[in-house]
Amino acid sequence: MSTKHDQRLAELLPSYALGVLDGEDLRTVDDHLAAGCATCDQExxxxxxxxxxMAGSIEPVAPSDMVRARTLQSIEKTAVSKASAGPEALEPSSDSSGEPTGGPAAGLAAGWRAAIAAGLILLAWSGWSVIDLRREVNRLAADREGLRQELAAVRTDLTATRTELARTLLASRIVSAPRSRSVLLAGLEAAPESSARTYVDPGSSRAVFYASNLRPLAADETYQLWFIADGTPVSAGTFAVDSDGSASVLVEDVATFESLEAWAVTIEPAGGVPQPTGDMVLLGSVA
Amino acid sequence: MARVVARDSRAFTELFDEHAPVVLGMLVKMLRRRETAEEVLQETFLQAWNHAGKFDARRASPRGWLILMARSRAIDRLRSSRARADREERKAREDKAVMAEREPGADVSLLARERDLRLAKALDTLPDEQRTCIRLAFLDGLTHTELAERLDQPLGTVKSRISLGMKKLRLVLQ
Known part of the structure; x- marks a missing residue:
């Protein structure tokens, strides 16, 4: 669609370009341009x-970070291809036809304006980057604290695992020692379902005790293991049972096998006692 | 602009960062208040995003299109502002005084304080009557009708002064 060029209307185009045309003149020019006039388009x-x-001859003013962020955020909802406003915004745009063209003076001025604009953009972006960096630093600090706590927990677990491993290895050596002997402990009236076995290594004077099917005790009570040597009960340590009623005790400085007469477990006040006072739940005689 | 039309927010960010400082500089000059100018800037770029399909490269560059939209909104603001009446009255008195007692380079000294030497110098190359019309239209957003009333000149005279003045400015600024 095109229409014949009208020089009278062309005289109104400068005001139209300034945006100050009003009334009937504005409607006439709008209609003329809508009808398609290549000459007027060019003008x-x-x-x-x-x-x-003219606008470029006025000192540019960089928008505040808030206005920039608000404007860019407001269009994100309707954007098809999304990207954050970061350093890439500083890349030269292929759409640079907005700069005036012409002689060397105009080119030089355009260069200065581009440099100033780039500086302002860099300044605005730097401010934005500082905010982003601050958030990133805070996030990393929180992550570091989380990792520190996690590492401490892992170290505690590792220490416990090492201790348990050393204990298991020691127990294994006692059980597998060439001269190791075992003593079976049977449940007495107070704990008829329970049973236990003690392995004694005369070479290292150590013993390991395993029990099963013992009931959990109240907080103010404890199981206490005894060996009886030469008619005297000697404490081999106190212990608690797992959720499945099993327990194990490593015993150092066990009396010589020749002097051992029996192993026994009693229920005593928490912390244990020097001599047995409570109910005996397990007893095994050395054959 | 094609990428903006395709709703590419990265392209829009580039558009904003490249042109917003120049558009805002003009708006601050027109509206005098930075807060109002930034509101209009935001409205302008949202309009550009929502109506990017209306951009016509045959009639304007992207920056020229943005400037036209920004000017249109700024002029609307100026018209609807109640303070506008007082400002126009004051400006009318100033303009009459300037027209009556004009000294060479007065616009240069006025605008030099605001560091807008290039535009001031370009305007200063115009005859007084053309410079006054262009300045009032470009910086104050006065329409043909308002200019005619303000300057107490026939509408045709105002149209002619703007047309001639813009043709000369084109040569000076290019």
């Missing part, structure tokens, strides 16, 4: 360039 392009150069 308008040149005049738009002049208005652009």
């Amino acid at each position: 308008l392009l040149a005049l738009s360039g002049t208005v652009e150069a």
Whole structure:
């Protein structure tokens, strides 16, 4: 669609480009341009360039970070291809036709304006980056604290695992020692379902005790293991049972096998006692 | 602009970062208040995003298109502002005084304080009557009708002064 060029209307184009045309003149020019006039389009392009150069001759003002962020955020909801406003925004745009073109003076001015604009953009972006960096630093600090606590927990677990491993290895050596002997402990009336076995290594004077099916005790009670040597009960340590009623005790400085007469377990006050006072739940005689 | 039309927010960010400082500089000059200018800047870029399909490269560059939209909104603001009446009255008195007692380079000294030497120098190359029309239209957003009333000149005279003045400015600024 096109229409015949009208020179009378062309005289109104400078005001149209400035945006100050009003009333009937504005409607007439709008209609004329909508009808399609290549000559007026060309004239308008040149005049738009002049208005652009006038605006470009005013000192630029960088938008505040808040206005920039608010504007860019407001369009994100309707964006198809999304990207954050970061350093890539500093990359030269292929759409640079907005700069006035012409002689060397215009080119030089455009260069200065581009440099100033780039500086302002860099300044605005730097401020934005500082905010982003601050958030990132806070996030990393929180992550570091979380990792520190996790590492401490792992170290505690590792220490416990090492201790348990050393204990298991020691027990294994006692059980597998060439001269190791075992003593079976049977459940007495107070704990008829329970049973236990003690392995004694005369070579290292150590013993390991395993029990099963013992009931959990109240907080103010404890199981206490005894060996009886030469008619005297000697404490071999106190212990608690797992959720499944099993327990194990490593015993150092066990009396010589020849003097051992029996192993026994009693229920005593928490912390244990020097001599047995409570109910005996397990008893095994050395054959 | 094609990428903006395709709803590419990265392209829009580039558009904003490249042109917003120049558009805002003009708006601050027109509206005098930075807060109002930033509101209009935001409205302008949202309009550009929502109506990017209306951009016509045959009639304007992207920056020229943005400037036209920003000017239109700024002029609307100026018209609807109640303070506008007082400002126009004051400006009318100033303009009459300037027209009556004009000294060479007065616009340069006025605008030099605001560090807008290039535009001031370009305007200063115009005859007084053209410079006054262009300045009032470009910086104050006065329409043809308002200019005619303000300057007490026939509408045709105002149209002619703006047309001639813009043609000369095109040569000076290019």
